[in-house]
Amino acid sequence: MGTADHISDVAAEGFGAGAAAYEKGRPSYADDVVDWLVRHLGIGPGRTVVDLAAGTGKLTRLLAATEARITAIEPVDAMRDQLVAACPGVDALSGTAESIPLPDGTVDALTVAQAFHWFDPAVALAEIARVLRPGGSLGIVFNERDTREAWVADLSKLIRWDERERWRVPYTVEVDWAAVVAEHGPQFQPAVRYDSSYIQPMDPDTLVQRVLSTSYIARLPEAEQTALAAKVRDLVAPLGPSFELPYVTVAYAVPLR
Template structure:
């Protein structure tokens, strides 16, 4: 199996844990992503268990969600029964031409084959519509978070997952073309209340961790657990995990 496909298809086995432990998105970031959109119709693409859809609904958007993994889609439908949720992929969208005003992808755009998905997304967008990728990234400018990144390794915290590297890691995903104008980037403060155990559980839902052999995964999570237990910031009770919601936004021409 292609490595990208192996990673991208790993989440269904952990759909319940993903729904429980993954963070939502900063409302200010979602508002900024939607700001140029010509109307309220929004596609949440690669919607997972509905983390971004829930924020969009809270902001009054008319949401349709598309998700390829059946287990993730089932969690989304359970959590948000009022949202229209469809099976499909970025490369083959089950929507008519010009049927949405914005396409948002939460922690998902890096899984798309944009050579195929770009034209397909442009097809379903109304003229002037917005395409935006959002990523929740750890604030590794803070010492203990940077140390956690080193202990965890790329399987748990990769280059798209930190403030210091997300822009380079996502550059070119929305390429200026006949379909989209030059992309813009911005970052918005966010945070997630965690304790050591729930942070370990959160990192365990990363694709790189999910595809590990069980002994290797257990060893990696053990190292993370030991690190968190030895840091004053994380050893005792709840803490706020410092994050930002990062946004890459382009507009359909």
């Protein structure tokens, strides 16, 4: 699997097995968040932009609309295949955050959506700083399920992200990424933060796909996946055939020093 050898087994196997489910079940990003990133990272026609850990291209396709020159980097072949289908005209490379397959000083802006928790932060930040041009910026964005909604809190318990240590996932998703960059990325200025939200139109089948696309769930034995799917269906049965899954979204813009 090429450079996927250098990423965590949980990511390589989970995202490899769950790529189609990922594309169907995961949220996109709200227009205001994309606009904010575009403004703060100076993304636009003629600019060179890298979407790192691009997955199936959920953020990539929104950035492509700006007519910037976009390169997507993603280590898992099955995720990259989905991206190539969804983002015509975007260059897609195999590579990792810890070993970015680009020359020094060639990128105006680099985005990382829903993926920084997989990286070795010091190594990745040094690599990102290496490929950015002077004046370039890093953008980080995360959607987190909004657990102020009771059924969403119950869903999160079912997904058992809290057992992540068992799966050796290095960070929770509720991290202050400005602090992580400040600690591990001396090449960068302090981050500017933007808070927003996203509402994903949802139905029981898509939600099951979404749960099964969670990296460590996608690699569970089939019987366990089937049992979990049944629990998810029971949980949302009272919500009817269509409902909304709310997220809080946090974005950061981090200029090079």
